[in-house]
Amino acid sequence: MxxxxxxxxxxxxxWELYIVSDRLSVDWPELTFNRVGPVPTPYERNAAVATLGYEIVDGAQWQWQELVNGPMDRVELLAAVDVRPIGGAA
Structure with a gap:
């Protein structure tokens, strides 16, 4: 998985962090940072991942994307990184 x-x-x-998998579900573990800015630091993101029971896969890096609906619309940011359950349990 x-x-x-x-x-x-x-x-x-x-800012909100959530864990998705290739299993069909809409019940994803999530954590809200309760702020608009600044962007959560790498330390805050890693701590949030751990709080949800996961750890970043060795060597994985956060990848950022800008999502824009139109030239005058607000830019939405999305970052993703591969994770695994802490302890390797599925």
């Missing part, structure tokens, strides 16, 4: 941590500011502008 593959897991990914996603960091987003897309819905109400506050």
């Amino acid at each position: 593959r897991y990914s941590a996603r960091l987003s500011n897309s819905f109400d502008d506050t």
